[in-house]
Amino acid sequence: MVSLLTVEGLSGLLFFGFIGITLAGAIIATSARSLIRSVAGLALCFLGVAGLYYYLNSPFVALMQILIYVGAVCVTIIFAVMLAESSELKQVTRRNVLVGPLAFLASGILTFALAGLALKTQWRSAPCLVNRGTVDNLGQSLLTTYSMSFELISVVLLVAVVGSLVLARAGRDK
Amino acid sequence: MYILVLSNNLQTYLVIGALLFGIGIYGMVQRQTFIGMLISAELILSGASLNFMAFNRFLAPDPTVGQVFTLFIMAIAAAEAAIALSIIIAVYRNYKSIDTEDVVDLQG
Missing domain, CATH: 1.20.5 (Single alpha-helices involved in coiled-coils or other helix-helix interfaces)
Incomplete structure (x- = not known):
């Protein structure tokens, strides 16, 4: 039993903040209409993932995540967007209207299967650690x-x- | 308040990784530009790295293996982004578009 007003409680609350940042960033990255906004969502998602890495006892990987993904990959993608995206937003869609719902269905089934597998399996922890x-x-x-x-x-x-x-x-x- | 100790639980990270993977798959199918698909691919990769890091923290006898693997995934993702973006620039130069529906010269 952890109370909210202890260090563990506050860090648990911060953990929820990081989960929210990660998922919100991922949703913005896939569903924003303009590409610049979706790159910004990607950067937000990477920041959240870096926070999750910090909770997994790996501050170095969290730092590298921010440095490489937010600092290098996102900036490179922004360069490409600036060089290649046409100024007028094309609204004409020549594709099947079923693509959106079918994509949602497929990814939903996949996520449900993976999450269900993760929750149902009895994970066995390592007997001993060789280092920290x-x-x-x-x-x-x-x-x-x-x-x-x-x-x-x-x-x-x-x-x-x-x-x-x-x-x-x-x-x-x- | 059991919910506040979720950060010390393997399943939490696995479910977040699965959600990131699913959102990435959705974007990969639904996006209509090459850059949007590249962004979705980055999301899928980060879901996979999150899974590696979670297993590394909770189940691995040597807790450096997953960190090394995640660092290598980052390097591969950076190389992939550089190559993919220069291909996108080359495609844009030839077709004046980065829409996947415009680059269909090989379609029968």
């Missing part, structure tokens, strides 16, 4: 156990940067 999962442990395992993947991800990022430069430069004089 602090930033020290994270850095050590990143540079010892996962050093190969670390190098590979650097190569992937380099290829992505060069590839996006090539793609965006080709045909620029058209």
Whole structure:
């Protein structure tokens, strides 16, 4: 039994705030009419997810979430929106009217199935912990156990940067 | 007040992850522009990372594995966003549109 006016109670209340920010941001991101608003909703959703990571004992991943997603990915998407979105909003829809309800139905069934599975399964916790999962442990395992993947991800990022430069430069004089 | 200790419960995070995934799927089907679909893909990825982090916190014997995995998901998502956005820019240059219904040259 936790009272509202203790540290645990207040942090539980803040947790609900983060859940609300996450879900509201996700809904804005998928249903806003203009793309800029939906990118803003995406940034809001990422901030909420960063708060949830903080509650999962991973402040470093929360910081990286804000730095990479809100600071880099959202800003890049905003650049693309500014470069590519046409100024007049096209209202003509040439698609089937059933797409919206069917999408809602499909995603609803999927969410219901996943959530039901998560709630019904008896999760068994680990018998013992080999470390506490602090930033020290994270850095050590990143540079010892996962050093190969670390190098590979650097190569992937380099290829992505060069590839996006090539793609965006080709045909620029058209 | 049992509801205030939900943050210490695995199922809460799994349900939030499932909701993010479902909202992302909905946007992916329903959106009509490439950038909107990219935004939905980012939502799906963040739902998956939230699941990894929840399992890492509550069930994994080594609590660094999920954090490393989530960091790698972030790097892949950043690379994916860069490539996808430059492809979108190239498509816009050729078709003067980022609507999925306009880029149908290969449709029979």
